Amino acid sequence: MSVAHAAPQSFWRRYVFSTDHKTIGKQYIITAIFMALFAVTWSILIRIQIAWPDQMWPFLGKLFPGLYESGVLLPERYLSLVTMHGTVMIFFVISIGLVSGFGNFIIPLQVGARDMAYPLLNMLSYWIIVPACLLMLASFFVPDGAAAGGWTAYPPLSALPEALPGSGLGQTLWILAMALFIVSFTMGSLNFITTILNMRTRGMSMLRLPLTTWTLLIASILGVLAFPALTAAAIMLLLDRLGDTAFFLPEGLVLGGRVLEGGGGTPLLFQHLFWFLGHPEVYVLVLPAVGIAFDVVATFGRRPVFGYRTTVWSLLVVAVLSMIVWGHHMYTSGMNPYLGEYFSIMTVAITVPFAVLGMNLIASLWRAQIRLTSAMLFGLGIIVAIGVGGLGGLWLGTATSDMYLHDSYFVVGHFHLMIGIVTGFGMFAGSYFWFPKMFGRMMSERLGKLHFWLTMAPVFVAFIWMHWLGLAGHLRRLYDPTTYDYAASTQWMNVVISYALFVAAAAQILFVVNFFWSMFRGARAEANPWEGASLEWTTASPSPHLNWDTVPAVVRGPYEYRVEGAEDGYLPQAETLAAVPGGTG
Amino acid sequence: MNEPRQTGHIVSIIALFLGIMAMTVVGFSVDWAPPVASVHGQGVDAVMDYLLLTTGTILVIASLILVAFLWYYGRGKQPASHRISARTERWWTLVPVLGMALIAEAGVLLKGLPVWEQVYGHIPEDALVVDITAKQFEWLARYPGADGEFGSVQPSLVDGQTNPAGLDRSGSGADDIVLRNVMHIPVGRPVHVRLRSLDVLHSFSIPAFRVKQDIVPGTVGRTLFTPTRAGSYELACAELCGMGHYRMDGRIVVHSPEEYEAWLAEQTAKVQ
Numbered sequence: 001m002s003v004a005h006a007a008p009q010s011f012w013r014r015y016v017f018s019t020d021h022k023t024i025g026k027q028y029i030i031t032a033i034f035m036a037l038f039a040v041t042w043s044i045l046i047r048i049q050i051a052w053p054d055q056m057w058p059f060l061g062k063l064f065p066g067l068y069e070s071g072v073l074l075p076e077r078y079l080s081l082v083t084m085h086g087t088v089m090i091f092f093v094i095s096i097g098l099v100s101g102f103g104n105f106i107i108p109l110q111v112g113a114r115d116m117a118y119p120l121l122n123m124l125s126y127w128i129i130v131p132a133c134l135l136m137l138a139s140f141f142v143p144d145g146a147a148a149g150g151w152t153a154y155p156p157l158s159a160l161p162e163a164l165p166g167s168g169l170g171q172t173l174w175i176l177a178m179a180l181f182i183v184s185f186t187m188g189s190l191n192f193i194t195t196i197l198n199m200r201t202r203g204m205s206m207l208r209l210p211l212t213t214w215t216l217l218i219a220s221i222l223g224v225l226a227f228p229a230l231t232a233a234a235i236m237l238l239l240d241r242l243g244d245t246a247f248f249l250p251e252g253l254v255l256g257g258r259v260l261e262g263g264g265g266t267p268l269l270f271q272h273l274f275w276f277l278g279h280p281e282v283y284v285l286v287l288p289a290v291g292i293a294f295d296v297v298a299t300f301g302r303r304p305v306f307g308y309r310t311t312v313w314s315l316l317v318v319a320v321l322s323m324i325v326w327g328h329h330m331y332t333s334g335m336n337p338y339l340g341e342y343f344s345i346m347t348v349a350i351t352v353p354f355a356v357l358g359m360n361l362i363a364s365l366w367r368a369q370i371r372l373t374s375a376m377l378f379g380l381g382i383i384v385a386i387g388v389g390g391l392g393g394l395w396l397g398t399a400t401s402d403m404y405l406h407d408s409y410f411v412v413g414h415f416h417l418m419i420g421i422v423t424g425f426g427m428f429a430g431s432y433f434w435f436p437k438m439f440g441r442m443m444s445e446r447l448g449k450l451h452f453w454l455t456m457a458p459v460f461v462a463f464i465w466m467h468w469l470g471l472a473g474h475l476r477r478l479y480d481p482t483t484y485d486y487a488a489s490t491q492w493m494n495v496v497i498s499y500a501l502f503v504a505a506a507a508q509i510l511f512v513v514n515f516f517w518s519m520f521r522g523a524r525a526e527a528n529p530w531e532g533a534s535l536e537w538t539t540a541s542p543s544p545h546l547n548w549d550t551v552p553a554v555v556r557g558p559y560e561y562r563v564e565g566a567e568d569g570y571l572p573q574a575e576t577l578a579a580v581p582g583g584t585g
Numbered sequence: 586m587n588e589p590r591q592t593g594h595i596v597s598i599i600a601l602f603l604g605i606m607a608m609t610v611v612g613f614s615v616d617w618a619p620p621v622a623s624v625h626g627q628g629v630d631a632v633m634d635y636l637l638l639t640t641g642t643i644l645v646i647a648s649l650i651l652v653a654f655l656w657y658y659g660r661g662k663q664p665a666s667h668r669i670s671a672r673t674e675r676w677w678t679l680v681p682v683l684g685m686a687l688i689a690e691a692g693v694l695l696k697g698l699p700v701w702e703q704v705y706g707h708i709p710e711d712a713l714v715v716d717i718t719a720k721q722f723e724w725l726a727r728y729p730g731a732d733g734e735f736g737s738v739q740p741s742l743v744d745g746q747t748n749p750a751g752l753d754r755s756g757s758g759a760d761d762i763v764l765r766n767v768m769h770i771p772v773g774r775p776v777h778v779r780l781r782s783l784d785v786l787h788s789f790s791i792p793a794f795r796v797k798q799d800i801v802p803g804t805v806g807r808t809l810f811t812p813t814r815a816g817s818y819e820l821a822c823a824e825l826c827g828m829g830h831y832r833m834d835g836r837i838v839v840h841s842p843e844e845y846e847a848w849l850a851e852q853t854a855k856v857q
Contacts, residue, residue, distance in 0.1 A: 149825065164827045164828060253802055265803075301658075302667075306674070337704075340701070344693045344697070348693050355684075358647065358681075367666065367669065369663055372594050384648075391640040391644055392640075394692070395633065398636065400629055404633070404792075404797065407823040407824060461608070464605070473619055484792075486619045490617065
C-alpha cells in the first residue's frame with residue numbers, strides 16, 4: 001500500500017506547526033539545546049561564585065546588570081541562579097530533550113508506526129512547551145528576580161514573598177511555567193504509551209521491542225502516575241500564594257516582624273507531594289538514557305544485549321520501587337523514624353535491579369566486536385557514570401549515613417552524575433547515533449571524539465570531587481562556602497571543580513557546532529550507516545513523511561548481530577521490505 | 586566499518602576508566618570529615634566505612650571486568666561467537682542480585698539501624714533539654730533557668746531586639762536563659778534539643794557531631810546526641826532558608842561538667 005497522504009508542502013505545516021513525530025522530536029531537541037545554553041551559562045556564574053566568593057567581577061556585572069551590583073553577585077540572585085539552573089536542566093533540557101525529543105523521534109520508527117497515535121496532540125504538546133520556556137526565562141526580568149527557593153520550591157520560603165525576594169512574581173511565573181510543562185509532558189507520555197502499546201507493526205511483540213522504546217514506555221507510565229501529585233502541589237502552592245489558603249503554612253509564622261494571619265497547614269505535605277513526583281522523575285530521566293546505552297552498545301559491540309529478559313524485568317522492578325521510595329529525600333525532615341527506616345530498606349533495594357542493569361550493560365561487551373564510534377564512547381561513559389553514581393546512591397539511601405550527607409555536596413555530586421551525566425551522555429550518544437536518520441547527514445566523528453574526551457574527563461573530576469566536599473561537610477546552596485571554618489581547608493577543591501567544569505562547558509561548543517554544521521554540511525548518510533538491526537534503519541535517511549512506503553513486518557528481536565551465515569553478518573528485525581505486503585499504514 | 590588503528594584508542598579509554606576508578610577509590614578513602622565528636626557520630630562514621638569497603642570493592646571488580654572486556658574485544662579481533670551459555674547468564678544475574686541485596690540491606694539494618702535508634706529512640710531521663718528556635722538568619726538557644734521549667738512562647742510576643750524568641754516572661758519563662766547563636770552543653774551527657782522555627786524551614790546541623798535535623802515551622806522537632814569531646818564546634822543551617830542562609834552559623838560550646846555547672850550558675854544569676 002502506498003502512502004495515502006502526501007507530505008504537507010507549506011513551510012509552516014512542515015517545519016513549524018508540524019504533526020510529524022520526527023519534526024516534533026527535532027523541535028524538542030533543538031529547544032532543549034537552546035535552553036541548555038542558558039542553564040550552562042548560569043552554572044558557570046554559580047561556579048565562579050562558589051570558587052571565588054570574595055572576588056569582584058566588574059566585567060560580569062556589565063554583562064548581567066540585574067544579577068550583580070558593583071561587581072558582586074547578589075546572594076538572592078545567586079539563589080535564583082541555583083534554582084533556575086536546576087529547574088531548567090531537569091524539566092526543560094533533559095525531560096524535553098531526552099524523553100520528549102528522542103522519544104518522539106524514535107518510538108514510531110522503532111515500533112514500526114507511521115506516526116504517533118495522536119499527531120495533533122503531539123503538536124500541541126510541543127507548542128505548550130514553548131510558552132513554558134519563555135515564561136521561565138522571562139521570570140529573570142520581573143521585579144525581585146526569578147524564583148530562588150530551590151528547584152524543590154519548598155514552602156514557606158516559596159509561598160511568601162516576605163521570606164525571599166525571588167518569591168514574588170518570579171515564583172508565580174515559575175509555577176505557571178511548571179504547570180504548562182506538566183500539561184505538555186502528560187500529553188506526550190499518553191501519546192508514547194498509546195503508540196507503543198497499540199501501534200506496533202505486525203510481529204513486533206513486546207519482547208521484540210528495542211530497549212530504548214522499552215525504557216521510554218516505562219518512563220512515560222511513571223510520568224503519568226507521578227506528575228499529578230506535583231500538579232496538585234503546584235495548584236495548592238499557587239493558592240497559598242494568591243488565594244489566602246494555607247495548605248502548606250502553619251499558624252503563627254513571624255516574618256518581617258509581623259505575625260501572619262491564618263495557617264493550619266504544614267510544609268511537610270508539600271515535601272511528600274513534591275517527592276512523590278520528584279523521585280520517579282529521576283527514573284523518568286535516567287531509564288531512557290540506559291535504554292539508549294543498551295541500543296548503542298549492542299549496535300557497536302556487534303552482539304545481542306546480554307540478558308534482554310532480565311533487563312526488561314529489572315526495568316519494571318526499578319519502576320515499581322521508584323514509586324514507593326520518595327521519602328528518602330526526607331530522612332531528616334522530622335518524619336516518623338519508623339517510616340524513615342521503611343524508606344531506607346526499600347530505597348537501597350533499588351540497587352539490586354540496577355546492579356543487574358549495569359552488569360548486563362557490561363556483559364553486552366563480552367565476546368563483542370567493539371567499534372569505537374562517538375556514540376559508543378558516550379555509551380561506555382554511561383556505564384561508568386551508572387557505576388560510580390549508583391554506588392554513591394547507596395550512601396544516601398542508607399538513612400543513617402544520610403544524616404551526615406543530606407543537603408551536602410555529596411548529594412550534588414551524586415545527582416549530577418545520575419541525572420546530569422547519565423542523561424546528558426544519553427542525549428549525546430543518541431545524537432551521534434540517530435543524527436543520520438534525523439537529518440540524512442553524518443555528524444563529524446573527529447569532533448565527536450574530541451567532544452567525548454573533553455567532556456568525560458573533567459565532569460568525572462568535578463562530580464566525584466563534589467562527593468568528597470560533601471564528606472568534608474560542605475553544604476549545598478551556600479552563597480559563600482567559606483562561612484564555615486571547618487570547610488575552609490577544603491575550599492581549594494571548589495576551585496579545581498570550577499576549572500574542570502569550565503573545560504567541560506567549553507567542550508559543549510564542539511557538540512553544538514558539530515550538530516548544526518552537520519545538519520547542513522555533514523557527509524550524506526546512507527539508510528543504515530551503522531549496520532543496525534532494529535526497524536529505524538530500514539527506512540531512508542532522513543526518513544520520509546509517514547516513515548515507510550510499506551511498513552515492514554517484524555520477524556525477530558532487535559539485536560541479531562553476528563549471526564553465522566547471515567548476509568552482512570547480522571539479521572535485520574524486518575525480513576525483507578518487499579516480501580511483506582500491507583502493513584499497518 | 587572496522588577501524589584499523591583502534592588499539593591506541595582503546596588503550597587510552599582503558600587508562601581513562603582505570604584512572605577514574607583509582608581516583609574515586611583513593612579520594613573516598615581520605616578522611617575528609619571533621620573529627621567526630623559525638624557518640625552516635627562514631628556509628629555514622631562506621632556505616633560510611635562499611636559503605637566505603639563494600640561499594641569500593643564492587644566498583645573495583647566491575648571496573649576491572651569492564652576494562653578486561655574492552656581490552657579483549659576492543660582491538661579489532663573477532664571472537665568466533667558471542668554465545669554465552671544460559672548457565673553463565675543465570676550466574677551473571679544471580680551474583681549481583683544476591684550480593685547487592687545482602688550488602689545494601691545489611692548496611693541499613695545491621696550497621697545503620699542501631700545508630701538510627703540512638704538518634705530517634707527513647708530519650709534518657711538524665712538528658713539535658715535545650716530549646717532551639719531558628720529564624721531568618723539566627724539561632725536562639727533557650728534553657729529553663731532556675732525553676733527548671735521552660736516558659737511558653739507566642740508568635741505575637743516576638744520582637745527582633747528585645748524578645749527574639751517570643752518568650753512569655755510572665756510565668757515560668759521569667760527566668761529562662763536565652764542565648765543568640767551559641768549553645769553551651771556539657772561533655773558526656775545526652776542532649777535533647779527541641780527544635781522550633783518562627784518562619785521557614787531550617788535545618789539544625791552540627792557536622793562534627795554528624796547531626797542534621799530539619800526544623801519544620803508549626804511543629805516541635807527533636808534531636809538527640811551525646812558529645813564526646815570538649816571544645817567549640819560549628820552549627821550550620823543545612824536547609825535553604827532565604828538570602829542570608831549562607832551566614833546562618835552558630836557555635837556549640839562543649840564544656841567539662843564542672844565548667845558547664847559554673848557557666849550555668851553564672852547565666853542563672855544574670856537572669857535573676
